[in-house]
Amino acid sequence: MAAKSTSNHYGSVAVTIHWLAALLIIALIGSGFRGSGIEDAAAKAAILRVHVPLGIAILLLTVARIAWWLFADKKPNPIPMPAWQDWSARATHFVFYVIILGMAASGIGMLVLSGAGPAIFGGAAETLPDFMNYKPRIPHGIGARAMLVLFVFHSCAALYHEFIKRDGLLSRMSYGRSS
Ligand code: HEM
Numbered sequence: 001m002a003a004k005s006t007s008n009h010y011g012s013v014a015v016t017i018h019w020l021a022a023l024l025i026i027a028l029i030g031s032g033f034r035g036s037g038i039e040d041a042a043a044k045a046a047i048l049r050v051h052v053p054l055g056i057a058i059l060l061l062t063v064a065r066i067a068w069w070l071f072a073d074k075k076p077n078p079i080p081m082p083a084w085q086d087w088s089a090r091a092t093h094f095v096f097y098v099i100i101l102g103m104a105a106s107g108i109g110m111l112v113l114s115g116a117g118p119a120i121f122g123g124a125a126e127t128l129p130d131f132m133n134y135k136p137r138i139p140h141g142i143g144a145r146a147m148l149v150l151f152v153f154h155s156c157a158a159l160y161h162e163f164i165k166r167d168g169l170l171s172r173m174s175y176g177r178s179s
């Protein structure tokens with residue numbers, strides 16, 4: 001399978017970035033809600049020691065994905081579908097990028113403004129701040145919920161195309177050949 005996409009199949013670089021990003025986001029949403037629901041500072045810091053590096057990883061991966069599309073590769077041609085579906089797919093993909101970048105920015109903003117780095121990574125969990133006192137916590141919480149909605153919508157749309165319309169949409173985002 002070629003690194004770059006063809007007119008009807010995503011290339012291995014795009015497929016790898018896509019599924020890695022999906023896994024990272026599931027882990028981030030899980031660890032984020034788990035962490036924010038915990039009162040015990042040491043347990044919350046332990047979760048943030050995973051959440052924060054994963055958040056930085058998705059930021060780097062998303063920047064790499066944008067650079068890949070802008071400078072190296074071209075997306076496959078859209079599968080024939082009604083104009084509104086094509087439009088909503090494009091909008092969903094675009095909004096994913098915006099929310100991921102916004103989540104990373106607000107997450108980093110929370111850490112910088114609260115100075116929580118040493119409490120999380122330096123073993124001083126008892127000094128962990130209440131992140132609710134910092135403004136970026138609000139868009140971070142809203143973005144997380146928007147991401148969940150988009151994730152369900154996007155996954156259902158992919159499964160609908162693959163198994164009800166049977167137009168091979170999911171297969172072209174896999175490592176195999178398109179049908
Ligand atoms: C796409 C990337 C990210 C996703 C999907 C994500 C997801 C979440 C979620 C779901 C929550 C809980 C929200 C709530 O309960 O209302 C959360 C909280 C949090 N996230 Fe993230 N996050 C991301 C990136 C980051 C980054 C890059 C950082 C830091 C550099 C970060 C730091 C935090 C912090 C400090 C909290 C607050 C925990 C608390 O309130 O106790 N996140 N995140």
Ligand code: HEM
Nearest residue numbers: 014018021022025093096151154155158159169170172173
């Ligand atoms: C939160 C996790 C996910 C994110 C952020 C995400 C994001 C994206 C983005 C941005 C694209 C456009 C291609 C690109 O820019 O690289 C895309 C395409 C695609 N995604 Fe996802 N995705 C996620 C999860 C999933 C899941 C769980 C499925 C399957 C159930 C899926 C199936 C697809 C398919 C089939 C395409 C290709 C659509 C086409 O050919 O037009 N994605 N995804």
